[in-house]
Amino acid sequence: MINILVVEDDVKLNYIVCSFLNDNGYHAISCKNGTEAFDRILEEPVNLIVSDIMMPEMDGFEFAAEIRKQDKAIPILFMTARDDMGAKQKGYSLGIDDYMVKPIEMDELLLRVAALLRRANIRNERKLTAGSLVLNEEETTAYLNDVELPLTVKEFNILFKLLSYPNEPLPGPS
Template structure:
């Protein structure tokens, strides 16, 4: 499931975007301005950002510039009330991927989001590669060398999450929220159990290892 960060100081509009995106099977994270967005990105991973331009504090332009300077390649859809070529040009020059003018047609927004994710090779391929290992999301299979392993849903989603952001540390709570859901009543040790199963199944895999960061969480590390 793709996670989208909505950066908008208008709470009513922000909630509209949330409802539309959740209805269309996206997970959402919210921020009221660019500063909050940067704080979110320091602790969470997202697949796409929808950002207003005119916001108090750190505005949309500053947010985009900061992210691109920091090396983030996350697709960014800029939304603004200012319908001018100058504003559009500035946004694109800073690293915005697409641009919409308010009032926003949410059906068009969904199409643009899908296009941006396809461009990021996330929807069209639904695959992740680490070394010679290929994870196929649609088939929930992992292939490497002469091995072809089909995984249960939760195990695959957990491995896919780790491998998709190799080197990034995910806390147990982040994993629980993303894989089992925020309202899940799953046992707190569920993550450890699934990590153990994955390690056993891929103990001979030469491409990656799942590393425990004591007291923090887990990450996948590429080995070749």
Template sequence: MKPRILLVEDDTNLGFVISDQLKMEGYDVTLASDGMDGFKRFNEETYDLCIFDVMMPKKDGFSLAMDVRKINLTIPILFLTAKAMTEDKIKGFNAGGDDYLTKPFSSEELKLRVKALLKRVNIHAGSENEEKVQIGDYTFDISNYILTNGSSEKKLTKKEAHILKILSKFQNQVVAREMVLNAVWGKNDYFVGRSLDVFITKLRKYVAADSKVVIENIHGIGFKLTVESDA
């Protein structure tokens, strides 16, 4: 299985060039053109490495990295920027970045940085990266959108799986409504908000067989996937 890279770059031409270079090295690359789209795509699939341009519309690279870190503390993040100032680099590392590449850069330097970051987390071409989460008596196969409980199996829709993925990452913690909306729909307005409520209702039914698992509405804030321990 090819290592998967999420590349978020608002310069279309540069984005295609970087994407092609990485694909030639054997990586599976997803390209997004702004920070909001990048965050949505991050929550749609599982990646091994993120490459974020810093100066982007809708959501800059630093803000995107901070949102990603709320969900995943370990995925390597490489920043691309035209700024070489020390304070900008410090800001990037404080936002959760692992490395920093200043434009313009050579394709060889980019490839070496990517290889080094993946090696740091022991990701190599051909490695499997299945992701399953335990939610009470349920096992949630994030990659295949399947929720199982004993012999019972439920195939989730893509959006149902994305919402449950976020909630399951923060078991017994409150997740802001806006964060779920931006991650799944890429926007936050009244209409998608109503859609979210419908999906939450469906997910509650899917986990209803286990009384230890509850998806709570936290009024004015968001949601909380509560999983009581057996102890």
């Protein structure tokens, strides 16, 4: 299942977007601000982020910048009322992948999500296999040579995330 983090402080819009994504085969994770989103990311792996810009506590720019420090590859889509070129330039310079201006067309959101996932080479699979290592996301289990590995949920999520992007180089020492 593809996990999509929706970071939107408008409760009604957040609910609509999450419900729409869930109804279309994704698993939407609802967050009202960037701080809450960081807590959720630690709990479960995320494949794509849809974020507002204007939010309390931490705005979308700061959130995207912090995400990019930790993960250079995860697709980020800004969904915002800000339609000025300055906001778009700042967002893209921080490393976002796409930008939608509210009000959004939900079917267009689906098209953009699918395109971002395709470009990121993220497949809607619940099992990952690397040699004799098999990870089952649904059961949160890992098997090496058919023997279950004793991993914590956090360890499993990190391993699953790393194997979800097999062609990405690991960051070297700075």
